[in-house]
Amino acid sequence: MDDFQIIQQVLGGNRSVYKELIIRHQKSxxxxxxxxxxxxxxxxxxxxxxxxxxxxxxxxxxxxxxxFSTWLFTIAKNKALTVLKSAKNKNEILSAxxxxxxVLTPLHQLEKNQNLIQINRALAQLPTEYRSTVILFYVNExxxxxxxxxxxxxxxxxxxxxxxxxxxxxxHLEKGLGYEKSV
Amino acid sequence: MKKVFDLSDEMLKENLKRSVEYKAxxxxxxxxxxxxxxxxVEGSYQLTWKERFLLKPSFRYAxxxxxxxxxxxxxALV
Numbered sequence: 414m415d416d417f418q419i420i421q422q423v424l425g426g427n428r429s430v431y432k433e434l435i436i437r438h439q440k441s442x443x444x445x446x447x448x449x450x451x452x453x454x455x456x457x458x459x460x461x462x463x464x465x466x467x468x469x470x471x472x473x474x475x476x477x478x479x480x481f482s483t484w485l486f487t488i489a490k491n492k493a494l495t496v497l498k499s500a501k502n503k504n505e506i507l508s509a510x511x512x513x514x515x516v517l518t519p520l521h522q523l524e525k526n527q528n529l530i531q532i533n534r535a536l537a538q539l540p541t542e543y544r545s546t547v548i549l550f551y552v553n554e555x556x557x558x559x560x561x562x563x564x565x566x567x568x569x570x571x572x573x574x575x576x577x578x579x580x581x582x583x584x585h586l587e588k589g590l591g592y593e594k595s596v
Numbered sequence: 597m598k599k600v601f602d603l604s605d606e607m608l609k610e611n612l613k614r615s616v617e618y619k620a621x622x623x624x625x626x627x628x629x630x631x632x633x634x635x636x637v638e639g640s641y642q643l644t645w646k647e648r649f650l651l652k653p654s655f656r657y658a659x660x661x662x663x664x665x666x667x668x669x670x671x672a673l674v
Contacts, residue, residue: 429629431629432628439620440620443616443618444617447616447618448616453618456618457620457624460624460628461628465628465631532611533615536612548612551605551608552612552613554609579603579608582603
């Protein structure tokens with residue numbers, strides 16, 4: 414059963430099948446929210462809000478305009494921006510730049526995790542719209558067209574944001590972390 | 597020795613995906629469903645005016661009616 418069929422069933426009254434949509438999209442939603450800078454401790458709470466909001470707005474979803482995941486990310490982006498704006502203490506919401514989930518043991522693992530920390534720091538330097546574009550493109554693997562719909566801008570703008578984001582990250586990595594040349 | 601930082605698309609994809617990896621609680625979907633049912637029972641989900649306009653015909657009619665009647669009422673008063 415694809416997303417559209419599930420949505421039709423939910424709208425037809427079989428609400429419990431919505432759980433299948435949640436299971437299917439939760440991983441990419443968590444990735445998107447974490448990439449946006451939301452702390453791991455509160456990411457589930459925000460994701461719950463997003464899925465609940467999507468459920469109540471399901472009638473407004475138009476499958477001709479976008480995939481369900483793209484629509485979900487639009488809600489998530491608005492939610493994340495609202496949470497970040499309304500937070501009195503931004504540190505309670507924003508993630509630490511250096512979070513890594515793996516244990517640093519073998520040497521190559523150490524180097525990999527160092528890369529990860531540096532990439533996270535560079536990502537944190539990006540303006541919000543650049544950061545969300547980077548996450549949608551590299552993590553959620555949305556097409557340029559899908560991102561342009563979600564971000565309400567042209568495909569050219571998406572391309573230029575990706576290019577500029579990489580430049581900012583490259584400069585940050587070269588400047589602050591002792592790396593002398595980027596590929 | 598000069599160290600080269602690889603900032604290729606492949607590397608970005610791999611590293612960014614790892615950096616946002618998250619293992620949700622196995623009850624996450626159930627928690628969301630419970631929250632939805634609770635909000636439905638309590639009616640606690642507050643629709644925005646835009647959602648009300650899109651979803652509720654009565655609200656839509658009231659809004660359109662107000663637009664239609666406003667000039668008539670204004671003329672009657674003046």
